[in-house]
Amino acid sequence: MSRSSLKVILTEAAPAHGPAGAWTSSDPLVEVRALKTWFPVRSGVIGRTVAQVRAVDGVDLAIRQGETLGLVGESGCGKSTLGRSILRLVEPTSGEVFFKGRDLLRMGSGPIRRMRREMAMIFQDPFASLDPRQSIGGILGEALDIQRLSGTRRMREERIAELLDLVGLSPRFASRYPHEFSGGQRQRIGIARALAVDPSFIVCDEPVSALDVSIQAQIINLLQQLQERLHLTYLFIAHDLSVVKHISDRIAVMYVGKVIEISGARELYARPRHPYTGSLLSAIPIPDPRIERGRERIILKGDVVSPVNPPSGCRFRTRCFKAQPRCAESEPALETVRDGEHLAACYFPL
Amino acid sequence: MDARLLELEDVHTQLTLREGVVRAVDGVSFHVDAGETLGIVGESGSGKSMTALSIMRLLPRSGRIIGGSIRFKGRELRDLAEAEMEALRGTDIAMIFQDPMTSLNPVYRTGWQVGEPLRIHRHVKTAASIAAAVALFKKVGIPEPEKRATQYPHMFSGGMRQRAMIAMGLSTGPSLLIADEPTTALDVTIQAQILDLLRHLNREFGTATILITHNLGVVAGMCDRVIVMYAGRIVEEGRTEDVFANPEHPYTWSLLRSIPRLDAEVRGRLQPIEGSPPDMAHLPEGCKFRTRCSFAIDRCATEEPELRQVRSQLTRCWVTQGGVSLESQSDLD
Numbered sequence: 001m002s003r004s005s006l007k008v009i010l011t012e013a014a015p016a017h018g019p020a021g022a023w024t025s026s027d028p029l030v031e032v033r034a035l036k037t038w039f040p041v042r043s044g045v046i047g048r049t050v051a052q053v054r055a056v057d058g059v060d061l062a063i064r065q066g067e068t069l070g071l072v073g074e075s076g077c078g079k080s081t082l083g084r085s086i087l088r089l090v091e092p093t094s095g096e097v098f099f100k101g102r103d104l105l106r107m108g109s110g111p112i113r114r115m116r117r118e119m120a121m122i123f124q125d126p127f128a129s130l131d132p133r134q135s136i137g138g139i140l141g142e143a144l145d146i147q148r149l150s151g152t153r154r155m156r157e158e159r160i161a162e163l164l165d166l167v168g169l170s171p172r173f174a175s176r177y178p179h180e181f182s183g184g185q186r187q188r189i190g191i192a193r194a195l196a197v198d199p200s201f202i203v204c205d206e207p208v209s210a211l212d213v214s215i216q217a218q219i220i221n222l223l224q225q226l227q228e229r230l231h232l233t234y235l236f237i238a239h240d241l242s243v244v245k246h247i248s249d250r251i252a253v254m255y256v257g258k259v260i261e262i263s264g265a266r267e268l269y270a271r272p273r274h275p276y277t278g279s280l281l282s283a284i285p286i287p288d289p290r291i292e293r294g295r296e297r298i299i300l301k302g303d304v305v306s307p308v309n310p311p312s313g314c315r316f317r318t319r320c321f322k323a324q325p326r327c328a329e330s331e332p333a334l335e336t337v338r339d340g341e342h343l344a345a346c347y348f349p350l
Numbered sequence: 351m352d353a354r355l356l357e358l359e360d361v362h363t364q365l366t367l368r369e370g371v372v373r374a375v376d377g378v379s380f381h382v383d384a385g386e387t388l389g390i391v392g393e394s395g396s397g398k399s400m401t402a403l404s405i406m407r408l409l410p411r412s413g414r415i416i417g418g419s420i421r422f423k424g425r426e427l428r429d430l431a432e433a434e435m436e437a438l439r440g441t442d443i444a445m446i447f448q449d450p451m452t453s454l455n456p457v458y459r460t461g462w463q464v465g466e467p468l469r470i471h472r473h474v475k476t477a478a479s480i481a482a483a484v485a486l487f488k489k490v491g492i493p494e495p496e497k498r499a500t501q502y503p504h505m506f507s508g509g510m511r512q513r514a515m516i517a518m519g520l521s522t523g524p525s526l527l528i529a530d531e532p533t534t535a536l537d538v539t540i541q542a543q544i545l546d547l548l549r550h551l552n553r554e555f556g557t558a559t560i561l562i563t564h565n566l567g568v569v570a571g572m573c574d575r576v577i578v579m580y581a582g583r584i585v586e587e588g589r590t591e592d593v594f595a596n597p598e599h600p601y602t603w604s605l606l607r608s609i610p611r612l613d614a615e616v617r618g619r620l621q622p623i624e625g626s627p628p629d630m631a632h633l634p635e636g637c638k639f640r641t642r643c644s645f646a647i648d649r650c651a652t653e654e655p656e657l658r659q660v661r662s663q664l665t666r667c668w669v670t671q672g673g674v675s676l677e678s679q680s681d682l683d
Binding site: 074075182183184185212213214215216217218220221224239241242243245246247269279280281282283284285286287288289290291292293295297299300302303304 | 393394493507509510537538539540541542543545546564565566567568569570571590591594595604605606608609610611612613614617619620621622623624626627642
């Protein structure tokens, strides 16, 4: 099968093994197939594995060159683990992750380190993710050194100055330390560190949720400017659906280890098909009392279920207001509900 | 005119930190009427939580109320002995916090803990207090209340713990509930459940609520009136509809424009507020927001404005007090 026919692949027709033919720039930049990342739960003196946390439990996903794919879901749904599994910062249990057509999970440590020049991650907590004993120049320089991108001392300093300038900070800050900066500035430093290796793909894991409301917009705008300027592709993980809608071209919704709906951002908000997406959207407060007072809400019963023992069939059925006996018997597959661009995993979509 | 349920007048609270003395609450006055829901919004360092802790007299050791008056049902709380304050906290004023994980004691069964205020303040016997806790669990929507009451807090999810905290707060039928970021640590579907519960309890029992949050959407759906705080001060106060429709302080105005909205049709750039939240140890002269304000005029740098009536709200801004509308001013840019 030729690669070009797979351009809009999500789940259908994904071949069981590596893509045939060379990767071209019109193909998805990242392709995830049947990815599972389970963590063992150990117990007892000998640490016997007594259960598995199925953090990511069979995900298929394609991220197109230059787009922002939003990934939303509640805590514990596996969205962060999925992001980390794609970068192999955690080791997936099974499945495939193709980056520019090459399977990252079957790469040795040398090749994967070289591939990491093209991939980076931005973390939630700009306070915890920067070494307090290193100057900003040191933190950025280290990212360059690891990938042997430093060159001469002068080139290294120039690159550090350039990185600070890219994220809207003064190059003078290179000699300062993380504690001298505000939360927003630290997140800018975190972004500069991600950009150090000149990546094409960045996993942004809750990049604004630890920041004050008035600062979030600065960082969101910066991420958008950088995307245009440097032709970046983002996987944008967040629980704040308003932020995700604003920044994403397409959005995937996760529930207990599975992607249960994926579609273009506006389409998803206008016509959610999975009952979980519908309830998630209706739960987001809108900062306008005239709208907010009259809104119909779908209030879900119960809590998010455990990824150790997910329910049989559809995982959402225990909280779902549309569940039928069939939902307990077998798990619905992620299937096209509209135009091949909108997929949902539900027997009784909205 | 009858007395307000709660009335703060020119309250000043200081924190003595390593960096020096910080005026965390700097001349705050407002009131809460019986049965109403008042929102207090602001970012970190705005003084919203310190205001609540001043009312409860639960300030950290570094904190001290140095001026002003806090009257609850006509009694001056600052004059109460600690034992009297303790009794009031357990009965007529309740407070719930952001993190229900740390507010419940991990070594006691939840039913026993939730019944504690009744045992201490209402002299209810142990068995009856636990039975009351079970009834409260049912009221706040905790499934299998009998079983849940025998469990320890670690067996509860975050949303269930917050429900248990609300149940404990309501056990003595308080007239005022102070909720400090009650849903910030929770997922959105759980947040919706808790807000729904608070709304319902407010209607059923007529408990007045002070809801402290940074989430403008939560305020829009919950509050009758809203106070916006910045750098330890109230910068705007008014009815929720008015403040959201026509903000009269540039901070409120810019905040509403900087946040992405779920119902936004166009996907343009957000309009961020420049700069950082205020450094309380080094506040600017004059208006505290002026360094981040796109409307600032010369006067803002030299004199700090008072909180004054502008149209239907109170605002602390020279520009709008001078008769200028922020909307028309921003169109000129």
